[in-house]
Amino acid sequence: MMAAIREAVRHIQTRVQRRPAVAVVLGSGLGAFADELAERVDIPYAEIPGWPGSTAVGHAGKLAIGRLGGLDVAVMAGRAHLYEGYSPAQVTYGVRVLQALGVRSIVFTNAAGGINRALGRGGLVLISDHLNLQGSNPLVGPNADELGPRFPDMSEAYAPAYRETAKQVAAELGIAVTEGVYAAVLGPSYETPAEIRYLRTIGADVVGMSTVPEVIVANHMSMKVLGISCVTNMAAGILPQKINHEEVLETGAMVRDTLVRYLKSLLPRLEAQS
Ligand code: HPA
Secondary structure: OHHHHHHHHHHHHHHOOOOOOEEEEEOOOOHHHHHHOEEEEEEEHHHOOOOOOOOOOOOOOEEEEEEEOOEEEEEEEOOOOHHHOOOHHHHOHHHHHHHHHOOOEEEEEEEEEEOOOOOOOOOEEEEEEEEEOOOOOOOOOOOOOOOOOOOOOOOOOOOHHHHHHHHHHHHHHOOOEEEEEEEEOOOOOOOOHHHHHHHHHOOOOEEEOOOHHHHHHHHHOOOEEEEEEEEEEEOOOOOOOOOOHHHHHHHHHHHHHHHHHHHHHHHHHHHHOO
């Protein structure tokens, strides 16, 4: 795996000279931000050694590297999920490659179901903490001591300073955000109403099927993390209607412009404090 990562970095460095210290991972329906980068180089995942999907069929996605104002930024448009059958190592491969490229600050976005009744469709939630209910951990197995400790601390997995900055920038832009706990489940079926009642009881505000493995790996390597959930739908049993993937993508399209505006202001501010 370490050899594959070195090869991936080498490949990316043959395509781009930039050395971004900041990266963004875009969730379902939130891919538009990649288009904001100037002097952008798009590298299809299929081209990058070891990247999940580079051998499987039909997995779209690309790594985009370019400039945002005066800042070099890497954007992962598309990610691998455990529910697709990828291993925890594959799901977190992109984060490992970004770290090896020099990324130290990383913003994860995702689509999520709203569990907290105060939330509404289209709302943005700054992730304050998470519940890992996926039944796996990407750090299982021999520890890569050169990257981080065997038993990494997770008490500030979502950097408090980044959350403060994110709240400030949101206020300045007039974008409504709240804070909440993200519960990660395996999927791909949506939850039952009973499962949502359970998740609410144990302290979850939103639920989704991604992000947590990547955040664990990022913390292991001492990267600074911000997480933003977009409430694409209210979770099962809250509204008298079924959940469907179309609604999730539709809401993603609805908040796209707001999220792009937010990230454009936010990334330079995160970089300035890292
Ligand atoms: N549940 C789990 N994952 C999700 C949901 C949901 O309701 N919406 C978007 N991702």
